[in-house]
Amino acid sequence: MLDKIYSPQAIEAKWTEAWAKAGLFHSEPARDGRRAYTIVIPPPNVTGALHIGHALNNTLQDVLVRFHRLHGRESCWVPGTDHGGIATQNVMEKQLKAENQTRHLIGRERFLERMLAWTRDCKKTILGQLTRLGCSLDFGREAFTLDEARARSVYHAFADFFAKGLISRGERMVNWCVRCGTALSDIEVEHEERKGHLWHIRYPLADDPAHFVTVATTRPETLLGDTAVAVHPEDERYEGLVGRKLLLPLHDRPIPLLADDAIDRAFGTGAVKVTPCHDPADFELWQRHLSEMEAPPAVIGADGKMTPDAREPYAGLSREKAREQVVKDLQAAKGRDGLPLLSKIEPYHGSVGVCYRCQQAIEPRVSEQWFMKMGPLAEKAVAAVDRREHRIFPDSWEKPYREWLGNIQDWCLSRQIWWGHRIPVWYCAGCLGDKLAASVPDGEGLPRKTGRVSALLAAGVPFAKLEQDGVWQYQAGKTPDRDGLAVQSGRPGPCPKCGGTHWLQDQDVLDTWFSSALWPLSVFGWPEETADLKFYYPTDVLVTGYEILYLWVARMQMMGLHFRGQVPFTHTLIHGIVRDKRGKKMSKSLGNVVDPLVLMDKFGTDAFRFSLATQAYPGRDIPFAEESVTGARNFANKLWNSTRFVLMNLEGQGGIVPLEKLDRAQLSLADRWILSEFEAVLAETRAYVAAYNLAAAAGALYRFLWDSFCDWYVELAKLERGVTVRSILVHVLTGTLKMLHPFMPFITEELFAALRVHAGESAEFILGARAPQLSGWADGEARRRMGVVMEAVQSLRALRSQLNVHPGLMIRAFYAGAGPEAEVVREHGDYLRHLAKLESLEPLAGPRPAQSATAVAKTLTFFVPLAGVIDFDKERQRIAKEIARLSAELEHSGRQLQDRNFVERAPEAEVLKVRALRQEAEAKHASLAQTLQTLEAKEGAPGGAA
């Protein structure tokens, strides 16, 4: 027997262990023809503990996996974590800083050792939390984006792209994060509106210093790197000036005034300073005007400080300090007219690119990086959506997804950090013929900017060296080959060009998203043609938030389609972000984060999960309030107690009979009604899950259990305690537990365990049992008749409550009316007596009783003699109010039915419905009007209201 009190903690631990012991979540490729249902987890970064967003993400996946497992699919949910590149390295760098260390001080190898040790702890924490959340992950399949098996996929993919000419190295303008010290791809740059200024600076004409061209800029410090000023060719303000030289203020360097179509005449002064090294648009402009412009100086370095080219007194200053200094100096610098060269400062707010990992302003910078051409891959990803092989839920995301892919830019792949897959490219020192390169010991990294690729090699794996002794060998089987360059296993052999054996590996690592993009492939052993890959790929659904739709989802699609010709997952389910209860994004700095563990401790994991699920409408953000967990906890408690009730009914009684053995003719109205309702909620729930509307699915089950099952059926079940009722109680409850199990796995498992003997279930766990099967129980007649009972009960209860009849007091009642509804009351008087606490219920013989209150339901009228108890004044008010409501209703339906347009054009069913409702309202109205008349005729009763 169950404890009287529902206490979640104990049962959670118990079932977590039991499931693990039974290997319940393990999956192998099925040989019996069962279809796979596969989800790969969006691997959380190993940067710490999981937050509430992870809890939502994983709860939704678990609901789907458990649901499909219950419904007979060979379900496999692959767990794993992501090494998380810059984000993770940043956390470690902070730790080092606290110890007065830097990564450069301790060196690459020791740094990576520390990273590995630390991220191992994080992995443990994360997997522990997922377990605590009840996630039915196949833990034997745990993967890490930086482990050996994944490295294999990464190197294979890199080599393939290189061989196909999609990956190449080059010097280009990239987004540079000064704080993180690395290049970023375009999507790793966030745009923030920031307040700033527009500085107007006068550049004197070199041969006529009394005249000026005024440029407007938001970044005066880059002036030091200007190589030109540009205007629109048709801008009459600058007619005759184009082609002449200007004198760059502060440096007094002559620079040309160019004309270019890209210049917006309406902005600022129409004249733009051109700083190719520090602005992407200027960089392009420079390339268009190469012949007219000199090679541009880079005045801001990788560290965010001014370079020697910025000259004294700016060299060495931070870019922020340099701005102050430049502005100050421009204010002091006077033109030939005696006025400052800085002619105007106006407030200006524009969007500033910031690093998505540290929020520092991005510095556009020219540097040598690895790039991947994305166009051809993107086309395939778009085609997959066009062909509906890949669908996004909600589909409103398909358009932005398509557009992003349509405008895709090359992907900057290399990162100047250490934590990640090192780029599997080696350079031959001999071929480079570079002193610097030659001075580097064999196998060490290539100093940047030393030359072009001499050899590509999908080879030496630095992490394998660290994880275990010795060098792990890459065995791709097929080795790509391009430009006659040998690509070999292990370290490169002799250089095919010069025979040298002195190799330098590329210093950089790959963007963490490169390995993430391969995730659905790599977790199944690709590039090997494994049995797992054949059975589980393509996976069914990817569940994620919209913030990584491009960063991750799109790239997985592109990779999957490129390498397999098949989408990696057929559906993308996009959920919202968990916000605080006022809709604000949770953040440590706002102090509004809620810890999932705290909530699970306080309310139980099931309640926590259920509250997340009931709010997860597709694509909608969730304003999360603790009250919602309270509500879910209360629901869990309701489940608990209703099961206790059913178990109490079973105690000492005989067994139950299977549903299919029940004699339909023997069933009561309530029996037929609840079975009909149950069949309906099963269908409804399944339809909602299929549409990924998990909130609606959870809501449907909630209402069924609480409203239909507990409030009506269980109450009526108390009237008769026979085997039939017992059987139905057990079947319906067990079925409901099964359907709720994906949402609340622990409590349902506990309750199922208590019920299963009675229910004749042999399975030890819900996931081993069959999903509820029910068909043919839909019963419109039962629903109609039960509707009469329910309305009558509600009407009588309202009467009691509004006239202050004590809830415990049994009252007598008479009913008047004819037809099928009266018949329902006659047949089911026991229901009404029980539910409305009636001492007796009889048909009214003779005139309406005096000294009684009136209740109406459908076309029926109930009279409750309450002489002495009743406050007739109150009763008059009550009835008058009801009459007013009915009058309004009658007026409305009357107008509708008199409108020929409505009667002729509306669907017939609609007209019939209005007619039926009108009849009901008419009956009620007439009956109540008559009552009111009698009441008012009763002078002597205290009539004068107030």
Add this chain to the structure above:
RNA sequence: GGGCAGUUAGCUCAGCGGUAGAGCACCUCCCUUACAAGGAGGGGGUCGCAGGUUCGAACCCUGCACUGCCCACCA
């Protein structure tokens, strides 16, 4: 500058063509033998604004207004 959502009861949200719903909060009554983490009843909304389509609009269309998000090299 484009695009996408949202605007419904005090709060948080469902509903998306037939006279407005839930949970919480609020008011009244009740510790009735599954459950006070409960039961019964009740108050509360001209569904952002303005037009249009329709017999009928919270729901479809067009504008507008806020709010939020995504994308974008206007210095």
